[in-house]
Amino acid sequence: MQIFFTVREHLSESTPCIYLLGENFDNLPSTFSDTFPVSSLVNYFENEYTPTTIFLDNQVVFAVPYLAPVQENYVHKEKMRNQGHLVAQLIKTHSFNKLQVFADAILSKESLLCFLEGLNLGSYSYEKKGNSEDYFRDTLQVEVVFSSETETIEQEELEKLTTLCDAVWLTRDLVNEPPNFKKPALYGQKIEEFGKEAGFETEIWNKERIETEKMGGLLGVSQASGQDAIFAKLTYSPKDATNDTPIVLVGKGVTFDIGGANLKTSMPALEIMKSDMGGSASVIGLIYALAKNNIPLYVVGLLPITDNSISNKGLVPGDVITMRSGATVEITNTDGEGRLIMADALDYAKELAPELVIDLATLTGSAVRAVGEEGAVFMGNTDEILKRALEKSGRETYERLVEFPLWGEYKDYLKSDVADIKNVSGGFAGAITAGKFLEHFVDFDWIHMDIAAPAYLMKASSYRGKSGTGTGVRLLYHFLIEQFS
């Protein structure tokens, strides 16, 4: 079921309706209060703050209790998204193709948009069975009646929200896709299709081109595989862009991480490694949303895509490889593959004279252990103002972030006797040393996001759902618009 939002002036009396109730039930439309005993609703919501279904004579109604604002506005916004998610679960038991939402004057537009976002994202499910190309989803049109006396809601705003949610769905679909249906070449084709649909340019480099670029990290990781690596470059360069040099987004695209010679042995780690391309999927979703919503930002996506397989052709611990930058790397652990392919992409980004580079990667189990599924870890060399702004976007979208340090001493952890640097230090501070490795390859303003934990969930969590979540799409959409457009 795919949801799209439109504006509606007045309520219809028969279309199923979601009522976002006011504090004192004072906004109930007459159709509702005439037929339904309000007192029982009052009683119900006294103990229970979750939405409920009410069957009127000729209308199904989903009543959503009023939630008082709290001190921290972003917490309130998240509660509204969660309410939206709960209503999405109630709707799932029906088969509507049209629904209305009635929000009264007490609710701010911001709260309403969060509710709608939770409703949309909470409706997601990956229902595809096998690689069925004819797969399509039913659509649900949600008409929004916003009766505020102080604020209005425009059709355009709702369309933009729909597109942003679509982008999250797209990202989730890519992550949830079985690994044998997203091998590098096929993944590249999907990227080209998204580019055509949303209006951004795509270049898919094959192995020969990657060799010409001397991307030793990407080639090294992919050499164990029967599938050639690809490198995807996505360019969205609108005429009215506010920036002259691009904001570059780099995404880890490991379509399956078996660990290589350092084979992954622990479950469930191996089981979920189809999600190791989550960073690249989020970059695709993000650029899709920016392009489709005509956001005036010049953005380039760089996606190194390969699997990390095991075979007698693969890297082994002790090997030394030469990266695109010319730096030599001692491979101490083949499961630290993400940083190798990311480093080559970061090095290529130098040629674009970027205004800012943000990379997203499901990079380390260490980040998972540090903050769990509640947030992502980030590091970077940008000024404090930008970092705090990123954290704020994290709160506003509830894709929260914690900063880890890139202190100089950590550099020593990666010292090698046989190369300029080694890929894995072992021991403590695994998320940081991975960031430190990447730092070796940057000479521009840069933020690194380790999304290993929140990108893929083992069990469902509200509107984020189960499995692929689309982490990073809403966060960076918000951040880039706030800071650069």
Ligand code: BES
């Ligand atoms: N893809 C993994 C990181 C990961 C772990 C993502 C759990 C999602 C959930 C990465 O390539 C990896 O294997 N990292 C190793 C690094 C180690 C060899 C230093 C890890 O974290 O165990």
Ligand code: ZN
């Ligand atoms: Zn790995």
Ligand code: ZN
């Ligand atoms: Zn990996």
